[in-house]
Amino acid sequence: MAPLLRVNGLSKRFGEIVVADAVSFKLARGECLGVIGPNGAGKSSLLNLIVGLVTADGGSIMLDGAEITGLPPHRRARMGLGRAFQIPQPFPHLSVYENALVAASYGAGLHGEAASSWTMEVLQRTGLEAKADKLAGALPLIDRKRLEFAKALASKPALILLDEIAAGLTEPEVERLVAIIRTVKADHAIIWIEHIPHALRAVSDRILVLNFGRKVLEGPPADVMDSAVVREIYMGLKADGVA
Template sequence: MKHETDVILSTEGLGKSFDGLRANHDIDFTLRKTQVHALIGPNGAGKTTFVSMLIGRLEPTDGAIWFDGRNVTQMPAHKRVAAGMGYTFQITSVFARLSCHENVALAARRKQGGDAAKVEQVVADALSRVGLADRTADVAGDLSYGHQRLLEIAMGLASAPRLLILDEPTQGLAESEITAFKALIRELSAETTILLIEHNMSVVMELADEITVLNFGEVLARGTAAEIHANPAVQAAYLGTEAS
C-alpha cells in the first residue's frame, strides 16, 4: 500500500475474531495528520475492539496497522506510545492513590527522562490545559469521575503524542466541562491528531473534521459531519431521531 505523507494512521483489511465470532471485519481506515476524526456506532459495533488493536492491546486476526508510514501491527503497546501514540480508556486508568501532579509526572518522565525542570513544566501545562491547575495536590481517587477523565487526558498530553486517541472522553462531564473540553480539542487539533470515540453526538458533529461509522464490526459510512448526518443508512443504524 502506498502511504500518503499526510496520513498518520491507517489500517488495511483489519479484522478480529474471538472463538470464531467476528468482532471486526475488513476495516480500511485512514486518519490524516492534525485532523479530528470521530469513530461512532451503536453499542456492540466493534469500536472498542478496533481501538484496542490500534493501540496494541489486542492482536489482529487479519490485516495490518500503519502508524506514520510504519507497519506497527506486531509492535507492543508501550512501543507505540514511545513512537507517539497516546490514548485514554473508556474506563479511567489513573493511579487512584497518587496526586494529580504525580499521575501526570509519571507520564511526563517517560518522555522527558531525568530533566526534572522540564517535567514540572510539562505537568503544570497539562493540568492547566484540562482545567485541573487548582487540583494538582488532590489525590486522584478523590476526584469525581469526570475530573478523573480530565486527569487522564492530561496524562496523555504529558507524553506529547502525535496521535491522541480519546475513548468516551466526555462521559461523566458536566455541561460546563464539556464546553471546556471542546475548546481544548480545538486548541490541540492545531498541534496533534485526534481520534475521538464518542457517544455525545453534539460533540462529534461540532468537533469532527471527518467521521467513520462502524456497525456490526464493519465500516458503514465515512464522511464529513454533514454527510454522516444526512446518510440514511447511518440514521437507520445509529442516529435515529438525533439525525432529524
C-alpha cells in the same frame, strides 16, 4: 501530506464475534476522525487494536511510516499514541501531578526539570493545575475525565485516541472538554469515539461509522449524520442526546 496513521484491512475476531472486519482508514496530523456505531459495533476494540492492548488477526497499522501492528502497548505509547479510556484509569494512590508525570517520563521520555515543567503545562491546559497535589483516586468524574486527557497529552503523542471522554458529563462540562480538545487539534491527529453527536460534529473533520466490526460509512460529519444508513443503524437509539 503523507498520513500519520494508516490502518489497512485490520481484522480481529473473538470466536464467533467479529470486532474488526477488514477496517481501513487514514488520518493526517491536524485531523479529527469521529467514530460512531451502536454498542458492540467494535469501536473500543478498534482503539484497543491500534494501541496494542489487543493483537490483530490480520491487517496492518502504520504510524508515521513505521509498522506498529505487532508492537507491545508501551512501545506504541512511546512512539506517539496517547489514549484516554472510556472508564477513567487513573493511578489512584498517586497525585494528579504524578499521574501526568508518569506519562511525561515514560511516554514522552522526559527527565527532571523538563518532565516537571511539561507536566505542569499539561495540567494548566486541562484545567487541573489547582488540583495537582490531590490524589487522583479522590477526583470527581469531570476531573477524572480531564486527567485521562491530561495523561494522554502528557506523553507527547502524535495521535490521541479518545474513548467516550464526554460520556456522563453535564452539558456545560461537555462544552469545556470540547474547548480543551479544540486547543490541541492543530498539532495532533485525533480519533474520537463519542455518542454525543453535537460534540463530535464540533471537532471532527470526518466521521467513520462502524457496525458489526465493519466500516459502513466514512465522510464529512453533516453527510454521515444525515445519511440513511446511520438513521437505520441508530433507529430507536437516536432519541437521547441529539442536538
